Amino acid sequence: xxxxxxxxxxxxxxxxxxxxxxxxxxxxxxxxxxxxxxxxxxxxxxxxxxxxxxxxxxxxxxxxxxxxxxxxx
Amino acid sequence: xxxxxxxxxxxxxxxxxxxxxxxxxxxxxxxxxxxxxxxxxxxxxxxxxxxxxxxxxxxxxxxxxxxxxxxxxxxxxxxxxxxxxxxxxxxxxxxxxxxxxxxxxxxxxxxxxxxxxxxxxxxxxxxxxxxxxxxxxxxxxxxxxxxxxxxxxxxxxxxxxxxxxxxxxxxxxxxxxxxxxxxxxxxxxxxxxxxxxxxxxxxxxxxxxxxxxxxxxxxxxxxxxxxxxxxxxxxxxxxxxxxxxxxxxxxxxxxxxxxxxxxxxxxxxxxxxxxxxxxxxxxxxxxxxxxxxxxxxxxxxxxxxxxxxxxxxxxxxxxxxxxxxxxxxxxxxxxxxxxxxxxxxxxxxxxxxxxxxxxxxxxxxxxxxxxxxxxxxxxxxxxxxxxxxxxxxxxxxxxxxxxxxxxxxxxxxxxxxxxxxxxxxxxxxxxxxxxxxxxxxxxxxxxxxxxxxxxxxxxxxxxxxxxxxxxxxxxxxxxxxxxxxxxxxxxxxxxxxxxxxxxxxxxxxxxxxxxxxxxxxxxxxxxxxxxxxxxxxxxxxxxxxxxxxxxxxxxxxxxxxxxxxxxxxxxxxxxxxxxxxxxxxxxxxxxxxxxxxxxxxxxxxxxxxxxxxxxxxxxxxxxxxxxxxxxxxxxxxxxxxxxxxxxxxxxxxxxxxxxxxxxxxxxxxxxxxxxxxxxxxxxxxxxxxxxxxxxxxxxxxxxxxxxxxx
Numbered sequence: 001x002x003x004x005x006x007x008x009x010x011x012x013x014x015x016x017x018x019x020x021x022x023x024x025x026x027x028x029x030x031x032x033x034x035x036x037x038x039x040x041x042x043x044x045x046x047x048x049x050x051x052x053x054x055x056x057x058x059x060x061x062x063x064x065x066x067x068x069x070x071x072x073x
Numbered sequence: 074x075x076x077x078x079x080x081x082x083x084x085x086x087x088x089x090x091x092x093x094x095x096x097x098x099x100x101x102x103x104x105x106x107x108x109x110x111x112x113x114x115x116x117x118x119x120x121x122x123x124x125x126x127x128x129x130x131x132x133x134x135x136x137x138x139x140x141x142x143x144x145x146x147x148x149x150x151x152x153x154x155x156x157x158x159x160x161x162x163x164x165x166x167x168x169x170x171x172x173x174x175x176x177x178x179x180x181x182x183x184x185x186x187x188x189x190x191x192x193x194x195x196x197x198x199x200x201x202x203x204x205x206x207x208x209x210x211x212x213x214x215x216x217x218x219x220x221x222x223x224x225x226x227x228x229x230x231x232x233x234x235x236x237x238x239x240x241x242x243x244x245x246x247x248x249x250x251x252x253x254x255x256x257x258x259x260x261x262x263x264x265x266x267x268x269x270x271x272x273x274x275x276x277x278x279x280x281x282x283x284x285x286x287x288x289x290x291x292x293x294x295x296x297x298x299x300x301x302x303x304x305x306x307x308x309x310x311x312x313x314x315x316x317x318x319x320x321x322x323x324x325x326x327x328x329x330x331x332x333x334x335x336x337x338x339x340x341x342x343x344x345x346x347x348x349x350x351x352x353x354x355x356x357x358x359x360x361x362x363x364x365x366x367x368x369x370x371x372x373x374x375x376x377x378x379x380x381x382x383x384x385x386x387x388x389x390x391x392x393x394x395x396x397x398x399x400x401x402x403x404x405x406x407x408x409x410x411x412x413x414x415x416x417x418x419x420x421x422x423x424x425x426x427x428x429x430x431x432x433x434x435x436x437x438x439x440x441x442x443x444x445x446x447x448x449x450x451x452x453x454x455x456x457x458x459x460x461x462x463x464x465x466x467x468x469x470x471x472x473x474x475x476x477x478x479x480x481x482x483x484x485x486x487x488x489x490x491x492x493x494x495x496x497x498x499x500x501x502x503x504x505x506x507x508x509x510x511x512x513x514x515x516x517x518x519x520x521x522x523x524x525x526x527x528x529x530x531x532x533x534x535x536x537x538x539x540x541x542x543x544x545x546x547x548x549x550x551x552x553x554x555x556x557x558x559x560x561x562x563x564x565x566x567x568x569x570x571x572x573x574x575x576x577x578x579x580x581x582x583x584x585x586x587x588x589x590x591x592x593x594x595x596x597x598x599x600x601x602x603x604x605x606x607x608x609x610x611x612x613x614x615x616x617x618x619x620x621x622x623x624x625x626x627x628x629x630x631x632x633x634x635x636x637x638x639x640x641x642x643x644x645x646x647x648x649x650x651x652x653x654x655x656x657x658x659x660x661x662x663x664x665x666x667x668x669x670x671x672x673x674x675x676x677x678x679x680x681x682x683x684x685x686x687x688x689x690x691x692x693x694x695x696x697x698x699x700x701x702x703x704x705x706x707x708x709x710x711x712x713x714x715x716x717x718x719x720x721x722x723x724x725x726x727x728x729x730x731x732x733x734x735x736x737x738x739x740x741x742x743x744x745x746x747x748x749x750x751x752x753x754x755x756x757x758x759x760x761x762x763x764x765x766x767x768x769x770x771x772x773x774x775x776x777x778x779x780x781x782x783x
Contacts, residue, residue: 024148024323027320028182028323043449047454048452048453057351057567057568058565059564059568061452
């Protein structure tokens with residue numbers, strides 16, 4: 001599954017970042033395989049999502065979250 | 074400073090401040106430089122060059138504040154600048170030392186950029202800032218462990234609470250920086266032979282610089298075309314996948330950093346993130362309610378508070394004008410000074426209260442961390458129109474005044490989204506349109522209540538504001554398909570923890586923004602207002618002299634004060650009608666006739682290019698309304714009596730008034746906005762395109778309106 005389908009308040013472990021021009025942006029922000037993210041907030045109508053990673057809250061568009069492959073924990 | 078040190082002319086040491094966004098970099102910059110800041114340009118980009126100077130132990134240092142960036146990979150204009158300065162491509166003066174600020178609670182992310190700087194062979198020192206946050210999260214950083222592995226000096230500070238800042242000054246004055254050994258071996262990613270060739274060809278210091286040149290040199294227009302072709306050929310012939318290499322570098326680097334952080338970071342106990350506020354502020358319903366509430370509060374304050382200093386400035390410049398006119402002998406030069414230059418300067422200064430207040434509020438919202446929440450909430454609703462979540466700030470500011478709105482668009486990193494935002498922001502109905510709306514609505518819309526509670530005049534006013542918003546959305550949508558960019562739009566941002574704003578930073582922002590506006594846009598505004606004044610005051614000399622003489626002749630036999638005032642008002646009306654602007658007004662009459670206007674309105678359209686509210690005072694002059702033009706009733710009655718010579722109907726009937734209001738909704742009609750757009754886009758191209766499209770839009774919409782209502 002990808003991070004955009006993560007249920008609210010559930011955590012996932014990053015498996016890989018899918019290829020895209022934004023891959024490098026995601027990685028430099030710290031979205032790396034092995035790290036844990038937790039979906040904390042979801043803006044209405046398919047708006048951005050906020051994930052907690054290492055105690056930082058990071059905002060991503062749904063399309064950007066879809067680039068992060070995670071496994072539910 | 075003694076004369077001896079001045080004459081030796083030693084080069085000032087340049088220190089660049091680098092860091093991720095939201096790490097307290099600007100707080101440190103403000104602390105070091107205070108009010109000794111200046112804004113300059115980088116060639117070819119719209120990013121401002123922020124620099125300042127600081128005196129430590131009698132020695133002067135130049136501090137360069139680079140835009141916040143997460144890596145050396147240039148994704149946006151901000152990052153291109155950081156990339157350029159740090160890679161020391163000959164285009165930018167190279168800093169002698171680099172001071173990098175890292176958020177202590179985000180160690181690994183900060184180290185990503187820091188180790189890249191180390192690999193570039195930069196003379197570096199690190200500052201672990203936000204010690205308070207790290208403490209809150211029960212993090213303990215073993216600074217010595219970091220130092221051992223990185224090999225560059227490291228300081229710990231808490232800039233927000235003014236802790237450790239003296240140490241920073243000491244570090245700078247002792248030049249306690251170091252060039253460390255490379256953190257990763259780039260030969261793991263790129264063939265050594267290729268690196269060596271590029272290193273020699275471009276005379277670079279080390280292999281990582283060579284890698285940066287290979288990776289990004291082909292896209293950097295600052296590098297000569299022949300060199301770029303050389304790089305392209307090299308990459309092509311060795312069949313080398315650049316992007317794969319960059320991803321590989323990122324992976325290796327983060328791997329090493331993770332190992333290092335495990336050793337250097339000691340976590341005492343698990344802490345709960347303090348995100349309770351976000352349950353409210355990011356709530357799908359209450360989040361928006363709170364946002365609208367905050368907006369209303371801000372506008373309420375701006376409208377109530379800004380009016381006092383604005384009236385004061387208005388009065389002050391009127392006083393200066395009249396005392397100059399009284400003190401100096403009458404003549405063209407005195408009139409230019411009293412009626413052209415002084416009111417022109419006044420016209421610039423009058424915007425300061427609104428700009429300062431709006432940016433004060435924006436700085437508070439930014440500093441508390443709330444602004445990034447607004448972006449989070451609004452992004453979804455802005456994107457379909459080619460805008461970014463960040464566009465909401467400029468657009469909303471535009472309701473008060475487009476000038477701070479356009480200036481606030483700078484925070485949008487994507488070029489296309491920034492341009493669209495700048496181009497459409499002046500379509501929001503600003504406060505200067507209000508006097509025009511009010512007088513025309515008063516003329517044509519009855520003050521009646523329908524359906525029990527809807528006031529027709531209020532409904533008309535609301536419609537005009539909504540029309541402006543539709544204009545914004547429609548135009549954005551159109552521009553979305555016209556403007557082209559290769560930059561990919563992304564949100565990807567941190568929602569920083571909520572904090573109390575730093576009032577000194579808020580104050581500095583207010584000063585800096587006002588200063589930028591006065592210095593940069595002020596010149597253009599002053600120039601245009603002088604031109605407009607000349608055009609309105611002078612005309613063909615024979616006609617003008619004759620009118621003046623006739624006026625004087627009529628005055629000779631009159632002693633009644635009311636009559637004198639009336640004659641004087643009529644004379645100035647004739648003068649304006651026969652001035653160059655008057656002639657221009659007549660000249661454009663055929664063009665504006667289909668909109669229902671006569672040449673007198675044409676004159677007002679031209680003069681009110683200075684600022685929309687000038688429409689009212691021009692109308693007052695043209696229809697020779699003497700005395701207090703602030704008195705709405707007099708001007709309204711006068712206007713109501715005017716007959717359009719072309720149609721034989723009232724000049725301000727329903728059709729022509731509606732048409733005129735619609736024209737003001739869409740038309741640029743504000744030289745200050747033109748000047749600010751020029752300053753923000755760093756070219757005349759965009760403000761000219763913008764003025765053209767807005768004028769055409771205004772014309773077409775006004776024409777349609779006139780046809781519907783007549």
